[in-house]
Amino acid sequence: METLSENACFGGTQGVYKHASKATGTDMTFGLFSPVEAQDGPVPVLWFLSGLTCTHENAMTKAGAQCWAAEHGIALIFPDTSPRGDHVADDDAYDLGKGAGFYLNATQDPWAANFQMWDYIIEDLPALVFDHFALDPERQGITGHSMGGHGALTIAMTLPEQFRSVSAFSPICNPTASDWGRKQLEAYLGDEEDADWLAHDASHLMRQRGFDGPMLIDTGTKDQFIDLLRPETLAHAIASRRQQAVFRMQPGYDHSYFFVSSFMEEHVGFHAEALWA
Amino acid sequence: METLSENACFGGTQGVYKHASKATGTDMTFGLFSPVEAQDGPVPVLWFLSGLTCTHENAMTKAGAQCWAAEHGIALIFPDTSPRGDHVADDDAYDLGKGAGFYLNATQDPWAANFQMWDYIIEDLPALVFDHFALDPERQGITGHSMGGHGALTIAMTLPEQFRSVSAFSPICNPTASDWGRKQLEAYLGDEEDADWLAHDASHLMRQRGFDGPMLIDTGTKDQFIDLLRPETLAHAIASRRQQAVFRMQPGYDHSYFFVSSFMEEHVGFHAEALWA
Numbered sequence: 128m129e130t131l132s133e134n135a136c137f138g139g140t141q142g143v144y145k146h147a148s149k150a151t152g153t154d155m156t157f158g159l160f161s162p163v164e165a166q167d168g169p170v171p172v173l174w175f176l177s178g179l180t181c182t183h184e185n186a187m188t189k190a191g192a193q194c195w196a197a198e199h200g201i202a203l204i205f206p207d208t209s210p211r212g213d214h215v216a217d218d219d220a221y222d223l224g225k226g227a228g229f230y231l232n233a234t235q236d237p238w239a240a241n242f243q244m245w246d247y248i249i250e251d252l253p254a255l256v257f258d259h260f261a262l263d264p265e266r267q268g269i270t271g272h273s274m275g276g277h278g279a280l281t282i283a284m285t286l287p288e289q290f291r292s293v294s295a296f297s298p299i300c301n302p303t304a305s306d307w308g309r310k311q312l313e314a315y316l317g318d319e320e321d322a323d324w325l326a327h328d329a330s331h332l333m334r335q336r337g338f339d340g341p342m343l344i345d346t347g348t349k350d351q352f353i354d355l356l357r358p359e360t361l362a363h364a365i366a367s368r369r370q371q372a373v374f375r376m377q378p379g380y381d382h383s384y385f386f387v388s389s390f391m392e393e394h395v396g397f398h399a400e401a402l403w404a
Numbered sequence: 405m406e407t408l409s410e411n412a413c414f415g416g417t418q419g420v421y422k423h424a425s426k427a428t429g430t431d432m433t434f435g436l437f438s439p440v441e442a443q444d445g446p447v448p449v450l451w452f453l454s455g456l457t458c459t460h461e462n463a464m465t466k467a468g469a470q471c472w473a474a475e476h477g478i479a480l481i482f483p484d485t486s487p488r489g490d491h492v493a494d495d496d497a498y499d500l501g502k503g504a505g506f507y508l509n510a511t512q513d514p515w516a517a518n519f520q521m522w523d524y525i526i527e528d529l530p531a532l533v534f535d536h537f538a539l540d541p542e543r544q545g546i547t548g549h550s551m552g553g554h555g556a557l558t559i560a561m562t563l564p565e566q567f568r569s570v571s572a573f574s575p576i577c578n579p580t581a582s583d584w585g586r587k588q589l590e591a592y593l594g595d596e597e598d599a600d601w602l603a604h605d606a607s608h609l610m611r612q613r614g615f616d617g618p619m620l621i622d623t624g625t626k627d628q629f630i631d632l633l634r635p636e637t638l639a640h641a642i643a644s645r646r647q648q649a650v651f652r653m654q655p656g657y658d659h660s661y662f663f664v665s666s667f668m669e670e671h672v673g674f675h676a677e678a679l680w681a
Contacts, residue, residue: 135626135656137666188661191468194669349412379412384465389414392471 128259131156137197138163141187146255150246151210157252158187158205161260162197171266171402172202172256173395176248176282178273179307180226183207186272191388192395199399202262206252208274210241223311229302230278231327233315242315248278249286268292268398272387273352274299274307276344280329280361287339292401294343294394296387297350300361301330307355330357333364342372343397345390347380373397405536408433414474415440418464423532427523428487434529435464435482438537439474448543448679449479449533450672453525453559455550456584457503460484463549468665469672476676479539483529485551487518500588506579507555508604510592519592525555526563545569545675549664550629551576551584553621557606557638564616569678571620571671573664574627577638578607584632607634610641619649620674622667624657650674 131143139162148155164170173196177186186192187205196203209215209228216237217224228244257264269290271279276298283293302308303324316323325331342365346358358376365372380386408420416439425432441447450473454463463469464482473480486492486505493514494501505521534541546567548556553575560570579585580601593600602608619642623635635653642649657663 134658134660134662135624135654135666136662141662189465191471191665193662194468194471194665347412377412381411383411385411385413385418385470388468388471389412 128255136160137193139165139193139197141193143183148247148251150243150251151241153210153212153215153241155210155247155252156183156207158183159256159260160193160196160203162200162202164200165202165261169261169263170200170202171268171399172204172262173398173402174204174206174248174267174269174279176206176230176269176271176275176278177208178271178275179208179222181208181275182226185384186387189384189388191391195392195395199395199403201395201399201402202260204252204256206248209244215241222307223314227274227311229274229311229315229327230282231315234323235315235317238315245282249282249289266291266402268294268402270294270296270394270398271298272296273356273382277302277329281327281332284329284332284336284338285326290340292341292398293338294397295345296390296394297346297352297356297382298329298344298361299356301328301357303328303331304360305355305357307352330360330364333361333368333370337368337370340371341397341401342370343394344372344374345377345394346375347377347382347386349379350382352382405532413437414470416442416470416474418470420460425524425528427520427528428518430487430489430492430518432487432524432529433460433484435460436533436537437470437473437480439477439479441477442479442538446538446540447477447479448545448676449481449539450675450679451481451483451525451544451546451556453483453507453546453548453552453555454485455548455552456485456499458485458552459503462661463664466661466665468668472669472672476672476680478672478676478679479537481529481533483525486521492518499584500591504551504588506551506588506592506604507559508592511600512592512594515592522559526559526566543568543679545571545679547571547573547671547675548575549573550659554579554606558604558609561606561609561613561615562603567617569618569675570615571674572622573667573671574623574629574633574659575606575621575638576633578605578634580605580608581637582632582634584629607637607641610638610645610647614645614647617648618674618678619647620671621649621651622654622671623652624654624659624663626656627659629659
């Protein structure tokens with residue numbers, strides 16, 4: 128692992144690191160915020176998965192999360208959203224290929240060679256960070272924005288033993304029924320919808336499994352992509368399942384980081400309550 | 405004035421606006437955060453002047469100031485750092501020309517035509533924003549980062565009747581004795597150091613005038629540009645003058661927005677106390 132930068136931040140350290148990933152077969156870059164408490168031993172950790180077009184950097188610099196993580200003594204991890212590199216397949220569209228990994232393991236050419244973001248997030252990167260940093264693997268939460276909210280929800284519901292709490296900002300809630308989803312699921316996974324797509328649809332997973340822990344979801348009423356997000360499908364599934372959850376439609380807010388940062392205090396506080404319990 | 409964007413943010417609105425500036429002879433873009441309280445009448449306003457290479461956008465998206473401004477019910481203005489446009493003079497160096505206006509009125513060619521940032525910040529933009537938004541001109545504070553900290557300090561000390569409070573993050577403190585200053589002052593103002601440069605040196609102004617109000621200055625001990633900032637000169641001038649001020653060297657912090665955001669809560673709180681008094 129190579130340290131690209133480390134900056135003092137809210138009494139702790141905001142670092143950026145690079146490592147060779149077995150899952151993606153590429154170098155991967157991620158951001159990690161360690162609060163000062165990590166000097167005395169392992170601290171809880173909150174994963175933040177980012178949305179379309181983002182790298183590890185967007186949320187790290189724009190979401191305002193370090194302030195609240197420092198207050199609660201928890202670490203933050205900001206992974207990249209796809210493999211990178213000249214040899215990595217890409218597409219002219221912003222919503223396929225680089226910056227658009229969708230947190231799944233591609234099975235179709237040309238994506239299968241490197242687009243293994245599910246394994247990267249749940250196996251490869253955890254193995255590295257729990258080995259190198261003072262983080263408590265028994266106290267993990269996960270959140271994300273847009274495509275990253277989709278990733279947070281699908282990963283948490285699939286691996287409830289790994290995450291105590293899950294939240295999301297304006298998540299893609301129902302990709303099997305949306306243009307933010309159908310195109311990518313077909314490109315990455317092929318055309319067997321029932322067999323291969325449903326494991327990556329939060330609304331479907333909510334119907335099938337739910338999540339054994341607290342869940343918080345915020346979406347802005349003025350989100351310009353709300354027709355693609357389909358929060359109504361997930362809300363219906365949550366209520367139908369009687370899932371423990373707080374699902375909020377926030378009046379006037381849109382899809383931007385101005386929305387994310389406005390509610391970051393509450394999301395970090397929500398996870399902190401679960402992780403320190 | 406043209407509205408480029410408005411986003412709901414911490415209960416208020418983060419807007420970006422464009423207008424034709426008489427001072428610079430160009431279109432200028434700025435960010436303005438209005439807290440929810442502005443719906444009921446004029447609120448205090450804190451100016452944030454940005455550093456080298458920045459536009460109106462950097463601090464608006466990375467400094468984390470809106471959270472605290474909303475808490476205290478004050479507005480934030482994020483001006484650009486120079487005129488922009490294809491016809492505007494520029495230099496290959498990052499620290500001269502576009503993105504490097506140094507908050508002064510240039511007198512030398514080719515800069516004099518558009519680089520009138522002093523007049524833009526103290527006359528042109530205020531006339532616009534106090535006309536268009538619910539802001540209280542009797543309750544203004546000013547802060548900034550690096551070159552913007554230089555601007556905040558020099559403007560506040562020159563126009564103490566206009567600003568109740570001043571603060572700065574890692575400001576350029578003594579540009580007449582620094583490579584972040586001498587080159588630009590000569591290019592913009594000519595070679596008459598004593599006659600024309602000293603009005604733009606915070607350490608000199610502190611010696612000559614000081615500031616009739618509270619002052620807060622933070623600089624990181626690990627600031628990679630600290631030799632160019634020369635905080636020691638300003639600290640000396642402050643203490644020599646017996647100026648009311650809090651001047652802090654923050655252990656371990658560098659020049660980045662990670663530093664700025666770490667102490668934004670305290671800076672906004674500092675101004676709020678003065679502006680609501």
